[in-house]
Amino acid sequence: MITPDQIIRSDRKTLSVTVDCFGNVTVRAPKKCDEGRIFAFLKDKEAWILHHKTKAEKTDLELPQEDLNGYSFLLLGEKCTITLTQEKFVQFEPQTHRIFLPEKNAKQRLVKWLKENALRIFTVATEKRAREMGTSFVSVRVSSARGRWGSCTHDNRIRYTFRLIYAPKEVIDYVVVHELAHTKYKNHSQAFWREVERYLPDYKVKRKWLKERSILTRIF
Ligand SMILES: [Zn+2]
The missing domain is CATH 3.30.2010.10 (Metalloproteases ("zincins"), catalytic domain)
Structure with missing residues (x-):
């Protein structure tokens, strides 16, 4: 069963569903639409939603957190990982795809x-x-x-x-x-x-x- 991450109710007449790049499912629904109808709608769209959720996960990327140590992102399409250091300069090691970054x-x-x-x-x-x-x-x-x-x-x-x-x-x-x-x-x-x-x-x-x-x- 698909559980939406968000239900937005408005003056609209029909139901719609979207999946964003993180795989979050948002349903847009009429103000008085009951939950039964929403879940039946999601059941109907299950294959499409799962397809898009997998595609979102395929990107395998996360937004950076406060602490950048160990954070991975893409550089010219290759995944590389940050290591914080006490050094003065930014250094990139192409062989290991690591970026050494001054902590300050x-x-x-x-x-x-x-x-x-x-x-x-x-x-x-x-x-x-x-x-x-x-x-x-x-x-x-x-x-x-x-x-x-x-x-x-x-x-x-x-x-x-x-x-x-x-x-x-x-x-x-x-x-x-x-x-x-x-x-x-x-x-x-x-x-x-x-x-x-x-x-x-x-x-x-x-x-x-x-x-x-x-x-x-x-x-x-
Ligand atoms: Zn253009």
Whole structure:
């Protein structure tokens, strides 16, 4: 039996159910709907809900707690783990996927380190793709945006959220191609998507990867 994590009642007439990226089940129901009807509805949708709950668990990611020691998250798509140290600098050990982080101001230090690396990696990726796509851009910046992975202004200034650094390189490449396609098309028209597809035929797989991991926009 499926037990909802949350029931939101409102003036609506029908029942609906959603599963978020953590696998939480939310039911939206009419104000006077009795529980029997809600549970019958959930029973009916059981297969769909379980499918989405498993998918949510597949991401296997948690939000950071106060104490960062032992916390794991993704870096370029690979799971890496934080060890707090008494050292002065942030160090990354690629062989073991461990990040050694100064205990003092740990979170600020880590975010700064992530932003520096994000800017370096995203700039190189954007320059490379711009040459291939025969286009140019004015600048690459890194933001702390949570609502979008990237953006491109009307005068071709490109921004990526530093949190894109959690994604695998092929997924970052999709966002890069997407923003560079905006230097040619300032919309999401068919012509825009054709341009993306021309340089990244399987872009939909990458876009889906990001859609299924919106939790990444909430880490740090
Ligand atoms: Zn876009």
